[in-house]
Amino acid sequence: MSFSAAATVVRPDSSPQQDTSPAHQEPFVVLVWNDPVNLMSYVSYIFRSYFGFSKEKAHTLMMQVHTEGKAVVAAGNQDKVEADVAAMHNYGLWATYEPSGLGA
Template identity: 55%
Template sequence: MVSIAPAEQLTEDPEVLDAVDHPWVTLVWNDPVNLMSYVTWVFQTHFGYSRAKAEKLMMDVHVKGRAVVSNGPKEQMELDTEALQGYGLWATYQKDD
């Protein structure tokens, strides 16, 4: 017979729970340098987004000043941020609130 421990007896590692409850996001910020067509191209090239999705995200950057372009584990968001900065975009990552 298999015995399953009640939920209150399970170890709750705060770091593990925090990572599950608060995924990380990569943000791209509006800047006065890059053309909208270039930003769209970067989103399509780096993330493989469709033209429609890339254009929507680009318009969010342009109109709202920023857009969440990816989400996931911290390590992946660090990589996405570095890659986008390599393309010359203003990108940061943070925990999603």
């Protein structure tokens, strides 16, 4: 999953400005890491049930975790990503969060 940098908005009557809409203010990302414990089907199920991903997206992210060792599964402010990481831990998944490098 990739995230684009904040868009630059150009107005005819002004100089370029950073877009500060909420969609572009996600300074943290949630990473789920591969582990030797959980079944791939279980990881997909958690991604579908907790994050509301489609079956296809959940499968794609699960395969990224499995083959690359980790996947970005969510983004948001610190309170949101802390809650997401805690939820993943409660489901038995290994998860962390880190600055996205794109934040406000």
